[in-house]
Amino acid sequence: MKHILVIGANGQLGQSLRHIADQFPDFSMRFMGRSECDLQDPIQMAQVFKKHTIDICINAAAYTAVDQAEKEPDLAYAINARGTEDLAKLCAAHQVTLAHISTDYVFDGKATLPYDEQAPTAPIGVYGKSKWQGEQAVKEHLAQYYIIRTSWLYGPFGHNFLTTMLRLADQNKALTITTEQTGVPTSTIDLARAILGIIAHGSTPYGLYHFSNEGPTTWYGFAQEIFTQSGQIETTQLASTEYYPTFAERPKYSVLDNEKYKTTLEIPVRHWREALVEVMTLL
Numbered sequence: 001m002k003h004i005l006v007i008g009a010n011g012q013l014g015q016s017l018r019h020i021a022d023q024f025p026d027f028s029m030r031f032m033g034r035s036e037c038d039l040q041d042p043i044q045m046a047q048v049f050k051k052h053t054i055d056i057c058i059n060a061a062a063y064t065a066v067d068q069a070e071k072e073p074d075l076a077y078a079i080n081a082r083g084t085e086d087l088a089k090l091c092a093a094h095q096v097t098l099a100h101i102s103t104d105y106v107f108d109g110k111a112t113l114p115y116d117e118q119a120p121t122a123p124i125g126v127y128g129k130s131k132w133q134g135e136q137a138v139k140e141h142l143a144q145y146y147i148i149r150t151s152w153l154y155g156p157f158g159h160n161f162l163t164t165m166l167r168l169a170d171q172n173k174a175l176t177i178t179t180e181q182t183g184v185p186t187s188t189i190d191l192a193r194a195i196l197g198i199i200a201h202g203s204t205p206y207g208l209y210h211f212s213n214e215g216p217t218t219w220y221g222f223a224q225e226i227f228t229q230s231g232q233i234e235t236t237q238l239a240s241t242e243y244y245p246t247f248a249e250r251p252k253y254s255v256l257d258n259e260k261y262k263t264t265l266e267i268p269v270r271h272w273r274e275a276l277v278e279v280m281t282l283l
């Protein structure tokens with residue numbers, strides 16, 4: 001029996017991990033939200049690690065507000081960089097394996113081909129830089145770690161592009177969605193399965209992995225498919241725009257190459273459209 005602690009349990013990934021937990025009966029999983037295990041409170045985190053048996057910690061907690069991070073960089077770094085460093089040190093002290101979730105925003109988006117794990121990083125905003133520093137801290141303090149970079153998360157829990165699109169369409173709002181960025185929408189349910197699959201595999205080499213669903217698209221392409229699957233494509237006022245100003249600059253191209261994950265785990269990765277079908281049934 002492996003004892004797994006999930007931090008950030010109330011986020012969209014945290015809730016997805018909880019949703020599929022009983023598909024992994026060999027794991028004893030404990031879920032903690034910010035009030036029980038705060039990345040900004042090293043004393044509280046140390047108490048958690050002292051009190052509970054933990055073999056693996058999954059860090060699904062993060063400061064994820066990309067635009068807001070430009071306005072409050074200290075908080076973003078305090079959580080994503082320093083908080084992750086404190087967590088990594090605790091994992092090292094307690095011989096706990098850390099599965100840490102990171103992001104496509106560690107790249108500048110100037111590539112034209114999918115980014116593999118060797119691709120040079122060059123984050124362009126506070127959020128990406130703070131997550132990149134978190135990755136460095138994990139590598140510096142731990143040998144037993146998985147860093148799993150993912151992209152464009154959405155799912156049945158919490159706020160995300162899918163739930164926002166459906167809410168706005170229900171309110172008969174006209175929607176203008178950007179074609180400026182290319183990436184891959186990734187189901188939090190599929191990511192949760194991938195993370196637990198990496199752990200369950202037993203002999204997955206430690207290190208960095210990219211995991212997203214398959215098939216590049218734009219936010220506009222994602223919106224079109226959402227409304228096609230929801231049966232609202234004819235009734236929703238949906239338009240595309242090449243340029244959509246945001247406070248934080250975003251990588252224009254952030255497709256991740258899943259090859260390492262697929263060959264190591266010997267598991268195919270499904271297209272994002274197929275994953276969306278499942279998520280829609282869970283809403």
Ligand SMILES: NC(=O)c1ccc[n+]([C@@H]2O[C@H](COP(=O)([O-])OP(=O)(O)OC[C@H]3O[C@@H](n4cnc5c(N)ncnc54)[C@H](OP(=O)(O)O)[C@@H]3O)[C@@H](O)[C@H]2O)c1
Nearest residue numbers: 008010011012013034038039040061062064103150152153
């Ligand atoms: N969302 C995306 O599109 C995306 C894309 C690529 C990678 N990622 C990465 O994937 C991971 C999961 O993202 P997500 O979309 O599930 O995020 P999310 O829904 O925003 O959830 C993040 C969770 O972290 C918690 N949290 C924030 N500060 C904390 C702290 N100081 N201590 C403990 N918990 C704290 C939040 O708690 P509260 O509920 O109390 O605020 C929230 O429940 C993150 O590492 C993120 O960087 C996300």
